Amino acid sequence: MVVDSVFNKNKELNNNNMLKIENSQNFLHSKKLVVKLIERSNINKNDIIIEIGPGKGIITKELSIKSKKVYGIEYDLHLYKKLKHMFSDIKNVEIIYENFLEFELPEKYKYKIFSSIPFNITAEILLKITSCSNPPKDTYIIIQEEAARKYAGNPYNNECMRSLLLKPYFDFEIIYKLKNTDFTPIPKVNSVLLHIKKRENILINQNEAELYRDFIAYVFSSSGKSIKERCKYIFSHKQLKRLSQDIGFQTTDSPVNLSFEQWLRVFQYFIVGVSIDKQRLVYNSYSRHLNEQKKIDKVHRNFRS
Numbered sequence: 001m002v003v004d005s006v007f008n009k010n011k012e013l014n015n016n017n018m019l020k021i022e023n024s025q026n027f028l029h030s031k032k033l034v035v036k037l038i039e040r041s042n043i044n045k046n047d048i049i050i051e052i053g054p055g056k057g058i059i060t061k062e063l064s065i066k067s068k069k070v071y072g073i074e075y076d077l078h079l080y081k082k083l084k085h086m087f088s089d090i091k092n093v094e095i096i097y098e099n100f101l102e103f104e105l106p107e108k109y110k111y112k113i114f115s116s117i118p119f120n121i122t123a124e125i126l127l128k129i130t131s132c133s134n135p136p137k138d139t140y141i142i143i144q145e146e147a148a149r150k151y152a153g154n155p156y157n158n159e160c161m162r163s164l165l166l167k168p169y170f171d172f173e174i175i176y177k178l179k180n181t182d183f184t185p186i187p188k189v190n191s192v193l194l195h196i197k198k199r200e201n202i203l204i205n206q207n208e209a210e211l212y213r214d215f216i217a218y219v220f221s222s223s224g225k226s227i228k229e230r231c232k233y234i235f236s237h238k239q240l241k242r243l244s245q246d247i248g249f250q251t252t253d254s255p256v257n258l259s260f261e262q263w264l265r266v267f268q269y270f271i272v273g274v275s276i277d278k279q280r281l282v283y284n285s286y287s288r289h290l291n292e293q294k295k296i297d298k299v300h301r302n303f304r305s
């Protein structure tokens with residue numbers, strides 16, 4: 001059986017990850033709240049849902065009533081066995097024992113995600129969901145409020161490189177603020193339900209997507225506090241002054257002070273108003289940023305071990 005071979009393959013990994021998984025288990029305990037949260041979503045009887053970490057099945061059960069099919073991906077062996085038993089008679093629920101980070105997301109059909117995710121792998125989950133070839137139409141995830149604000153950027157927080165890189169493709173909205181007592185055990189951090197909606201019309205032309213990524217990465221990883229300092233090699237003083245007047249910012253602002261819409265307009269000018277030689281300065285900035293990030297992560301890992 002496919003599930004059994006996956007089961008054996010992951011057994012060893014599961015032991016290694018057991019500690020981390022245990023740390024990431026805060027369970028919802030009110031059916032009423034789960035019903036309310038699903039009602040805030042656009043999930044309906046035509047939808048195929050993937051739930052990351054069904055845990056004790058409280059969300060899974062309600063999703064099975066509200067949707068066509070639910071795939072629950074659970075990586076805790078003990079919980080997986082209980083869930084298998086619990087949903088054995090419910091035809092539209094399939095419980096899969098796998099690390100969600102290794103799970104193959106559907107490529108051919110539309111689906112949605114609804115989940116109270118393990119907080120310790122928030123960044124990895126969001127990277128997977130937003131960078132796969134067929135992202136979910138709608139993602140509803142309960143995550144730490146601080147992380148949700150960072151991803152959603154303006155109007156919840158200042159924009160950051162991450163929010164600006166995602167916003168041409170996704171729209172973010174915090175739709176519910178949970179109470180810490182909604183979970184057992186009670187977490188120390190606040191949680192919210194974040195809706196990540198895949199945009200029907202992407203706001204960047206496909207042939208400009210790479211340049212946009214490099215442009216944003218260049219601005220955010222250049223040295224200096226202000227836009228004026230960070231952009232001095234790609235825009236002339238006159239260009240930047242004009243842009244700031246037209247788009248409504250100060251050249252002394254930090255890059256995080258501009259909204260996504262403002263950065264999009266700056267980028268549109270960068271494409272048409274800046275010479276190719278200057279545009280070349282931003283090339284590969286995103287991959288350089290990722291390499292830097294890897295080095296930092298490695299240092300942190302070595303430091304912790």
Ligand SMILES: C[S@@+](CC[C@H](N)C(=O)[O-])C[C@H]1O[C@@H](n2cnc3c(N)ncnc32)[C@H](O)[C@@H]1O
Binds near residue numbers: 021026028
């Ligand atoms: C925050 S709990 C949520 C449980 C349940 N959905 C609820 O709301 O009560 C996170 C769940 O994700 C599971 N989990 C942790 N890491 C996972 C991974 N890499 N892949 C799939 N499930 C994982 C945990 O075992 C746990 O059941």
